[in-house]
Amino acid sequence: MNTTVITQEDGLEKIKEHSAKIGEPSWVLDQRLSAARAMPSYGEPVFKYGIDIFLPVDEFDFSTIVPTNSLQDRFCVEKEGYTLLDFWSAFERYPGLMREHLPFPIEDKFLALHGALWNKGTLLYLKKGSNVLLPIYYDSFVEYTNQFDTLLVVAEEGASAVIVNKVAGGSPNPVFRSGVVRIVAKEGAQLTFVGLQQLSGGTVNFSNHSCQIGKDASVVFVDALIGSNYSKSDTSHHLLGEGARTHHIGIFLGDGKQRFNISSAAFHHKPFTTSEIYGKGALYGKAKSLYRGLVRIEKNAENSNGYQKEETLLLGDNTEASAIPNLEIHNNNVRCSHGASTTHVDQEKLFYLASRGIAEKDALSLLVNGFFTSIISKIGVEEISSELQQIMEEKIAHAT
């Protein structure tokens, strides 16, 4: 990955120029520059995750990633209980809040790149005690060749809402998109976040999601990956207060030469915390997937429960699925278990359906749809479940 274009002086100059054009506060520019300067200290990205398990990005030239001159339109939506606005407006309106949450921690080269070059930013601010009844839709439309969008959700104490983030657009030609989502659920907040990725075929998508879950707060996080060429999607749940709960639902459906590189992790930092991670995916054609899971229970997080389950259904002759579900347990007074399985479609079930007069292709679609039904129903919001179901049925019917 060639990043000299960014770290060299003219790269930094471009960042400064762009920042000035938008009229950002100087502390934002400082954060961009320090992220850019930090880039060389992170090693080259290796897509290797253990003996013989690797999933590199083919056919993409990372050196095409350069600072852009694109400008996001300003917007501000105010509804009862919440405000949805772009970052630059938020710097003016909620300067304290923005300074508290920016910059996001940098863990690898791609996050450093994101920190330096982000060109879209949205804040969803849920007021204390607000109970937003209708789902809040926010679409991340990929329109630039190198898009770096950020979504920050801050839910004040006792707030509750359902947020749907559709990620679509992109291009059939190779483009790069980096998406960062940060969710902060304060005491007693209840959030359902549905990320639905339907990017066009050429898009290389790197997303990083992190949830900070406070005392007695609960988060349902859905990460549904349908589109893109290569999708690296990392989600980490930090259970930071007693009684915090998280429920992760990961779904992937790939065909052709799609690649999914998924990681979902739960970190139990406090006692009486609960995490449940479910993952289900199906692969057609030459699609490949890598699923990494982690439940880590820290030393003082007694009475915590961790559960993780991942299932992959292989449907193509040249598919490949890897799974690495890890457990790291540092306390004995806990319950923790995980399971991972890789299966194929049961010939007997196909035969049964065929004997009832259903054509093989339709029978297969039925079985694959059925495979996903249980996990989709876990989302718990009827209209979103049925919407997702429809999208998946559509893809399953045409999968090759």
Next chain:
Amino acid sequence: MKADRQTPIVATNVSEQNEAIRSLEVGERLNSVFIEIDRSRFDHADKIKARYSSKQGLSKEVVLRISEDKHEPEWIREKRLKAYEYFLKTPLPKWGPSLEKLDLNKIIYYVRPDAQKSENWDEVPDEIKRTFERLGIPEAEKHSLGGAGGQYDSEVVYHNLKKEWEDKGVIFEDMDAAVQKHPELVRKYFMNKCIPINDHKFISLHGAVWSGGTFIYVPKGVKVTMPLQAYFRMNAKRGGQFEHTLIIADEGSELHYVEGCSAPQYTSSSLHAGCVEVFVHKRARVRYSSIENWSKNTFNLNTKRAIVEEDGVMEWVNGNMGSGLTMLYPSSILIGRGARTDMIGIAFAGPQQHQDTGSKVIHAAPETTSVIRAKSISKGGGISSYRGYVKVMPKAHGAKTSVVCDALLLDDESVSNTFPYMKIGEKDIDVVHEASVGKINDEDLFYLMSRGLSEEEATKMIVSGFVEPISKLLPLEYAVELNKLIEMEVENSVA
């Protein structure tokens, strides 16, 4: 720690002690061996005079010296030198537990004890006998459990094989002798197909300095009904143990081989980098059981691998009790249709111990099956990790694999990790992995205590139940020893 010659249990006259043991009832006999087992007994160094000890560290001279001493053929010497070159250029593994404390320059790579190989127990020197007595070796011999070979330092000093097996063509030799007596077999199988000398750094090291070990060949169709066993032990200070085990089970044969280890405690780190190669030919069946109980300052970096052909079965039974750091991942490569492997392992990590163990299976042929069951117990701040790898190659259709890990944490200082890796390149397969971590159920404890057991007894009983699937696969003596060792470890933890 110095040799304690006053220990009353150890009779100075071996025949006297043997006499005494013979007169006891079976239960008492086992007791007399196992009841007194404690770590200090194992961690005790005999004052044995090594005839030749190489200096600390490894050099070309040491490698040549080993080869010369053993009057090895040219090709083995070449292999050693080549392995030494690989050792120099291969870096330490970057994954897994830290090997920082292992100073490869402080290890003595070759020690030759002042003992000749012996078929007759009376000819074995007293000091060595005493060590074996404590480990129960003569017991095993008396129980007629097949031949017994013990490795003392780097050389086999005692080796015996029941006549009946010899007559059927079974070869049970120490590795050094096999090189001389069966050169064609050794040359065909030794460190080429199964574990090549450039596999990883510690195998290259092993390839350069290996010494002793066991060679077994079971001819076509021969079923060895008694378990064959050998006891390995490290002794000389800073001694490395680089024994090589090569097992060849020809078509349709059967074998159960048992190996056990215990090492004395020393102040500087010891290294065990052994190598086990198993060839399971068509329709053959091999079970390899080992209880490794090295002293706690030992780095146990062992490599075990089997190649399993059509309809062959390879069973690995592993118990890892001792050593400071264990990195051991028995592997099976299933290359023939219908091949199967069962792996069952137990790891116990006590204070300052890090057990990093697991299983590796490569399904390279259709309709192959693997079943992995791993159990671990951590206490007193010990860390136990399961690190496993299952790969199903494209075209290995109908492969089935199941991995189940259970971990028991006995206190809140200890750590349990599970790192399974699964790579599946074929759609027509079934892969399952499950793991769970927990503590002893309070209700179970309460129930047993309501029946009049003390908390300690109840805990021991539950832990024994937890390891039962492994201990029941071992021959009696080993099962008793395993249970006793685990009970003792648990005793210490329930204060």
